[in-house]
Amino acid sequence: MSDEERKFLAAEIRYTSFRLDCLYRRQHKGDRSVLIRQKVERLEAVLAALQGHPGALGA
Numbered sequence: 001m002s003d004e005e006r007k008f009l010a011a012e013i014r015y016t017s018f019r020l021d022c023l024y025r026r027q028h029k030g031d032r033s034v035l036i037r038q039k040v041e042r043l044e045a046v047l048a049a050l051q052g053h054p055g056a057l058g059a
Contacts (some may be wrong), residue, residue: 009050012050013047013050013051016043016046016047016050017047019043020040020043020044020047023036023039023040023043024040027040044056045057
């Protein structure tokens with residue numbers, strides 16, 4: 001993996017983590033909607049795949 005690819009991957013992980021943190025805050029403030037829960041589940045799977053666990057996307 002080239003340095004540019006590593007930087008891109010690191011940026012994707014940071015951005016996905018940021019989006020998850022925002023959704024976690026909404027849940028903590030009381031938003032228990034199905035849509036938020038589904039978004040969290042999808043982003044958690046994407047983050048796991050980005051971190052080297054591609055099987056997480058199939059779950």
